[in-house]
Amino acid sequence: MIGHTFLLSTLIATLLISPVNFERSWGLNGSLSRYNNSTPCQGTTFPCDVNLSVTNVEYLGKKFDHDVVKVSWSFSSQSPCFAPVFQAGLNNQSPFVANFSVSVKLTRRFGHIDKGFGSLDRTSTGSFSIEVEVPRDTLETNPTLIDATVDMNGTLKTSAGVRVSGNGTPALNSGPQTGPTTPGNTAQCNPSVTITSLSYAQGSGTQKDTVTVNWTVAPPQSSCYKLQNVTATTNLKRADNSTGTGTTGGNGTATIQVSGSPGNVVSFDVTVFAQAGSSPSIKASAQKSVSP
Numbered sequence: 001m002i003g004h005t006f007l008l009s010t011l012i013a014t015l016l017i018s019p020v021n022f023e024r025s026w027g028l029n030g031s032l033s034r035y036n037n038s039t040p041c042q043g044t045t046f047p048c049d050v051n052l053s054v055t056n057v058e059y060l061g062k063k064f065d066h067d068v069v070k071v072s073w074s075f076s077s078q079s080p081c082f083a084p085v086f087q088a089g090l091n092n093q094s095p096f097v098a099n100f101s102v103s104v105k106l107t108r109r110f111g112h113i114d115k116g117f118g119s120l121d122r123t124s125t126g127s128f129s130i131e132v133e134v135p136r137d138t139l140e141t142n143p144t145l146i147d148a149t150v151d152m153n154g155t156l157k158t159s160a161g162v163r164v165s166g167n168g169t170p171a172l173n174s175g176p177q178t179g180p181t182t183p184g185n186t187a188q189c190n191p192s193v194t195i196t197s198l199s200y201a202q203g204s205g206t207q208k209d210t211v212t213v214n215w216t217v218a219p220p221q222s223s224c225y226k227l228q229n230v231t232a233t234t235n236l237k238r239a240d241n242s243t244g245t246g247t248t249g250g251n252g253t254a255t256i257q258v259s260g261s262p263g264n265v266v267s268f269d270v271t272v273f274a275q276a277g278s279s280p281s282i283k284a285s286a287q288k289s290v291s292p
């Protein structure tokens with residue numbers, strides 16, 4: 001009997017001190033869930049880790065035919081790409097949009113279970129909370145255990161463009177390449193576009209003017225993003241004061257057919273615009289159980 005007791009004690013001690021690696025840790029003290037989109041981009045790649053943790057679950061009591069539970073959580077990331085973009089003269093834009101779905105399960109005496117749900121939409125990291133109402137029958141007892149789960153489903157979107165404009169027909173040496181100045185970690189969180197060549201071919205009769213654009217795009221260095229699409233747009237102003245336009249997508253090159261009567265071009269404007277986003281969407285989940 002003593003030998004069996006010694007072996008059992010040794011086994012329990014070994015299990016308690018052995019390292020265990022779980023993606024999600026469940027228990028009465030809450031849980032922490034991490035997301036990592038590790039698909040590499042070109043060149044240097046920065047990680048896209050996010051942390052979601054339920055920090056508090058509080059039973060607020062009965063309210064008419066419901067029980068009310070307040071669930072609090074924190075959401076963070078070391079990536080700078082989740083931060084809002086502040087730019088003078090423009091409305092502040094957030095590249096991040098997330099829905100936090102909150103579910104609460106109440107276990108009552110005799111094993112009765114009731115559930116309630118809530119959700120929040122947010123555009124930043126931080127600490128958040130919501131009060132969830134759970135249906136309660138007239139003669140039902142107070143909960144003996146509360147299980148709260150927060151599921152996050154978010155997306156990141158960013159874009160960048162470059163523009164060449166000038167007098168005469170489209171040519172790369174007719175004007176400088178310009179683009180918006182993006183504050184923050186530009187290389188990590190935004191694509192970079194460069195127009196490498198630009199040419200114009202005049203149409204005749206029913207044949208439209210065409211502008212051929214070649215470009216290179218460097219995707220964001222953060223693994224939060226994948227390059228999604230690139231479009232090229234041309235505006236040609238003609239001698240009769242009309243403006244012909246054309247837009248098309250491409251992979252490093254595009255030949256754009258421009259509307260309107262061909263020829264008589266007095267000035268031009270060519271833009272190449274790249275968009276990047278999180279793919280797949282960014283997801284995380286966390287849970288916490290308490291006995292009120």
